[in-house]
Amino acid sequence: MLRPAISRIAVILGVAAIAPPLATAALAADIYPPSVIVFNQKPKAGDVSITYANLPEKGTLALFESDAKGRLSKTPVGKVALDAGDHRNIRVQLSQKPRNGAKLFAVLQQPNGNPFTNQRSTADRSFKVL
Numbered sequence: 001m002l003r004p005a006i007s008r009i010a011v012i013l014g015v016a017a018i019a020p021p022l023a024t025a026a027l028a029a030d031i032y033p034p035s036v037i038v039f040n041q042k043p044k045a046g047d048v049s050i051t052y053a054n055l056p057e058k059g060t061l062a063l064f065e066s067d068a069k070g071r072l073s074k075t076p077v078g079k080v081a082l083d084a085g086d087h088r089n090i091r092v093q094l095s096q097k098p099r100n101g102a103k104l105f106a107v108l109q110q111p112n113g114n115p116f117t118n119q120r121s122t123a124d125r126s127f128k129v130l
Helices: 002-031
Strands: 035-037 047-055 059-065 078-082 085-093 103-109 124-128
Touching (some): 035 103, 035 124, 047 059, 047 078, 059 085, 078 085
Antiparallel strands (some): 059 103, 103 124
16 A cells, blocks of 8 residues: 555656746746847948847847838848857848948747747847948
């Protein structure tokens, strides 16, 4: 009779040991939503620097040019793959040199190409090329 009771206790303890890391990962995604920080800048050696990015899962940081109406170009002018988590001072190589004063958007994308979203909008930021 003692063995089944010990087995049940072992199973309960095993589940209890696994549950907190899973709950912590879900909680971290809520506490640290996808986000990006970038400032106006001059490209250096054909690339730009993104100050900060946080992704809840593996994805891409893509740079898009925008037109006068604020619509994003269909193809990115630069992109870099990122693992899930916190990233700082990310260098992104530009495929073409944007004109001075151009407005670029740094967009965090899911593996399927859709943008990550946070509570109210897509995870993106605009900046000007100086």
